[in-house]
Amino acid sequence: MLDSYKHCVLCPRNCGVDRLSGIKGYCRETAELRLASAGIHWGEEPPITGTGGSGTIFVSGCNLGCRFCQNYQISQNGMGRAVGVEEFARICLTLQEKGAENINIVTGTHAVPAIVAGIKAAQSQGLTLPVLWNSSAYETSAALSLLDPVIAIYLPDLKTLDPMTAGIFFKTTDYPQYAQAAILRMMENHPLTYKKRGALAGPPLASGVIIRHLVVPLHLDSTREVLRWFGEKAQGRALLSVMTQYTPINAGPMPNRSMNEQEYDTILGWLEEFDIDEGFFQELDSDTEWLPDFNQPNPFASEHSTPLWHWKTGVLT
């Protein structure tokens, strides 16, 4: 499977570079799997957070490269360090030992072969938690075929359906085409399935898809189209999570303010208009609450996260 890195077309960027020989593609990563942080997160959607929190693993590098990425230190600035299959498995098992509800892999599209190998190694050593794939949805059908056997829950973003907006946000106009196809496939293969209430402690969602959409101020037309798409194509087949935590990081042409109450109310009205009632709508938060600093042992506010592994120190005690 690692041969996929030899002439890398793992994602729609289709770089065709030999990452095994140390060359980096658009994702800025060679064939080495690099991680930045792992810990128990308390701020994910309720069916994912459950009572034990989500066991989140942050992968370094990214194949999309949003101009407004809150994790830019690791997604675009190279922070993190290489881990082998055994260390990845050990991190998963540590998260399980600490009570995580699931293993939540964030932005690993450019590292699918190494991550699948790591999950399989962890499972052979006793990992029983469901694994979540938390991604931009800028992924190919071939990559999703590799993931399907080990992934229980998908958390794809649907950032925009407008090619011109995609060009502004992440320098590719084909994002809408690939993201729609990826999400339709995820919903087809992973219908919403809930754990029986009271049968097990933990989150109610056993498998399925939660589609995330981050509202970008001044780009509300894009949000309206995403909500319309969800109402027509995904209502009843997936949950929707509308996120309001856009934080300006002074990048290029992006808005330099967070979302305001008028925009919030507008979106509330659209959710009603499109009869979307299964999902989550994040409350408005302050500007910097969600900005992590991956230089710190706990990159997030302590109420949101309990750190368990860090790229500088390894497993934290």
Ligand code: SF4
């Ligand atoms: S995974 Fe990286 S190197 Fe491979 S095609 Fe995508 S951006 Fe290019």
